[in-house]
Amino acid sequence: MFTRRENLKQYMQFYPVVSTLIALNIMIYVLTILPIIGDFVFYFGLGSNALISEGEWWRFVTPMFLHGGLLHLLFNMFSLYLFGPELEKLAGKVRFLTIYFMAGLFGTMVTFLLQDLAYNHVGASGAIYGIFGAFAALVYYARNTMPQLKGIIVPIIVISVIMTFLQPNINITAHLTGLVVGFLIGLSYFHPKRIISWKMRKK
Template identity: 45%
Template sequence: MFVRTESFGQFLKLYPVISTIIAIQLLIFLMMHTPIFPHNWILELLAGVNLLIQKGEYWRLVTPIFVHVGFAHLLFNSFSLVLFGPALEKALGKFTFIILYLASGLGANIATLYIHPPYYTHIGASGAIFGLFGVYLAVLFVKKDAIPLQGRQVILPIAIISVVMTFFQPDINITGHIFGLISGFIIGRILLFYRSIRF
């Protein structure tokens, strides 16, 4: 379930939403690290800055989901998306997966807006990634048999470890991680009320 055996071409064809998200993240990262586009200009335009959001720049509730300054940050979030996203994109469908991903990131960023001070700045896809974990946990709680045993043995420890590590890593938006997880869990419960989800 979480083991990728597809070729690069097969992955692009089977999971176009995930492929597009990673491409957008990579494009923004490259733009930030080329002389053509000044690094600070891209960051200042797209980063989530609470004060600017309060002043009406509401796009900053969404754009931080796709922005990564460090390559390690980009690589980790993209790798997590490649591992844990495909099963959900396949089970939910492209449109629902897009809504899940953006809504989880949005939930994380709205919580960050209200909990953190005005000058707090945040970037990264972690809230949206944690939203994926939240959906898996919702399925585990409601109908665990919908997830194969091997998948259950992987996702629950990973989700727990990820939450615990959130509190021990420096410069982490703890609020974003936790509320991304909560947003995904709520979305998962809503989806399960209207439809069955099977992996």
């Protein structure tokens, strides 16, 4: 399920939303490391609680597309590359985007509410944890019919949550919020009655 065998052209054709998000994150990262404009782009989108409190509301969204270094970018984009396609295929493009953006948005909002005004953050991790949360909802409904999925997803989530608390400079609030938001939206999207409705419309 999470083994990618497509070439680049096939990947972009089969999973256009995930491909677009990866490309967008990479392009914005490249902009942030360019001379002169790089610092402006980074600090314009930085998730700054102090600046959000002053009315710069776009900072609830822009941190999802910024990263604090190449390794940070590569880790998040590899996770999106690996786990995003299956969710895009199962949920559909619009529902996938809803899970991704709502998880990221609420991650930033809860960070603003719970952390002090000096707190700054960047990264797509909250949105990516939303993907994990949505898979957890799917596992909840299909725990008896898809044991293989449960055997993959549950250890990934457990390890990811543990690593959240062990690694330095991690926005724990955004990670956990994204996970919960993805799970709650997934409970709605993957409810058995709704799945049947999707299948009926596709006939």
